[in-house]
Amino acid sequence: MDCIKQPSSNESTRSKISKTFSKCIHPQTPSRFPPNPKLRTLSEELNISLKDFKSEPKLTRTKSQRSNSGDLAQQEQAARNKAAKEALVAKLFASLSSLKAAYAELQSAQFPYNNDAIQSADEALVSELTVLSELKQRYLNKKLDLPPPHVTNLLAEIQEQQSNIKTYEITMKQLEWKMEQKDSEIASLRKKLEDTTKTNKSLEKRLNSSGVLFPLPNNTPLNELNQCHFIRVLHFVLRSLRHFVKQLVREMEVKNWDIDLAAKAIEPNAKFVKSKHSIFAFESYVSQVMFDGFNHHTFYLPDEGTKQPLKPQIFFENFRKLQSLTPSQIFTQNPRYPFAKFCRGKYLKLMHPKMECSFFGNLDQRKVVSSGAFPATEFFSLFAEMARRVWLLHCLAFSFDPPAVAFQVRKNCRFSEVYMESVAGEDDVISGDVTAAFTVVPGFKIGKTVVQSVVYLSPAKR
Structure with a gap:
C-alpha cells in the first residue's frame, strides 16, 4: 500500500502565495457583474506603460530624422x-x-x-x-x-x-x-635713298665739270657788286668745305682711327656736348688752313708779293674767268697760275704725310702734287674744288673797295650775337654764360656789314 506523502509546510506556503499573486494579476470577474472601464488591471497598466515606454522614443527619433533629411536635401x-x-x-x-x-x-x-x-x-x-x-x-x-x-x-x-x-x-x-x-617699305626707301644719292653725286659732278656753281652771272658789272653776292659765294664755299671734311672723317673711320682722340688733338681744351660734335673740330682745322692768309692780296704765295696788282677790276675779272673752269682745267691750261701754287701749298700743309700714308698706303699722291700735276683721284678732286671756291671767294673779296677782310674770334671770349653764330644751332643749348671754345669758320667784314663768325660754344669758366 502506497503511502501518500504530505506536502511540507514550505511548499504549501509557496503555492498559496503563487495563487494569490495570480489572482491579483488575472482576477476572475463574475459574469453577473459588468466590467468597470475606469478600472484597469495591473497588467493593462503595465502594458500601457511598457508600450508608451517603447513607442515614445521611436516617435521622437523619426521626427528628427525626417527634419534632418529634409535640410540635407x-x-x-x-x-x-x-x-x-x-x-x-x-x-x-x-x-x-x-x-x-x-x-x-x-x-x-x-x-x-x-x-x-x-x-x-x-x-x-x-x-x-x-x-x-x-x-x-x-x-x-x-x-x-x-x-x-x-x-x-x-x-x-x-x-x-x-x-x-x-x-x-x-x-x-x-x-x-x-x-x-x-621691311618692304624700308627696303623701298633705302633704294630711293641710294638712287637719290647717286643722282645727287651725278649732278654734283656735272656741276663741277661745267663750273656753274655760283649764283653770280658773268654779266654782273663791278659797280653792282654788293654784300649779298659775297654771302652767296661764301655759302657755296662752306658747303664744299663741309663735304670735304665728311670725306676726311670717313677715311679716318675706314682706317679705324679714334675720331674723338683725333678731335682732342686738334682742340685739346674743348668739351663737346655730344659725340657727333667732334666733327666741328675737323671743320675748324680745315678752315684755318684754307683761310690762312686770306686778308693778303696774294694769299702770301711765294714770289707773288709784287706781281699781283691791287686793282679791284683785275680781281673781279679773275673771278669771272675762273668760276667757269674746273680745278683740273686750271692746272692743265696754266700750271704756273697762282691758283695752282695755292692748291699745292694748301694740300701739302693740310695733309700730313702720316695721315696720307694711313689713308692711301703710300705717298704717291703727295709726290704727284709736289711735282705740279693734278692727281686723278676722288679725294684730291674734292680738295681741289674746295680750294677753287676759297680762291674765288678771295678774288671776290678784293673786288670790293675796300676789300672784305676775314676775322677770327679769340678762344674763350664772351659770346656776342653781333659777331658770332653757334655752329650746332639748337643742339648747342647751354644754360648760363657761354664763351667761344674755338672758331669753326672765320667771319667777314664787308664795309660796314659783318658776316658772323661760326663758333663752337662752351660754358663760361668762373
Missing part, C-alpha cells in the same frame, strides 16, 4: 544649383573667348584678303553666337541640366585656353605681316 539641391550656375558661367566665358578668337580670325582674313578664311571665320562666329543664345535661353528657362559641373568647368577652361592661344596666334601673324610690310 535642401542643402544638396542648393549646392547642385550653385554648381550648375558656375558651370553655366564658365561655359559662357569660354564661348565669349571663342567668339573673340573667331572675330579676330575674321579681321585677319580681310587684310590680306582671303575668301576661304573669311567664310570659315564667319561660320565659327555664327556658331559661337548660337551657343551664346542657347545658354541665354537655358538661364531664362531655368534649365540648367548641363553635364556634371566639374566636367563642364574643366571643358570650359580647356576651351577658353585654346581660344586665347588661337587669338594670340592670330595677333602674332598680323604683327608679322605688318613687320613684312614695314
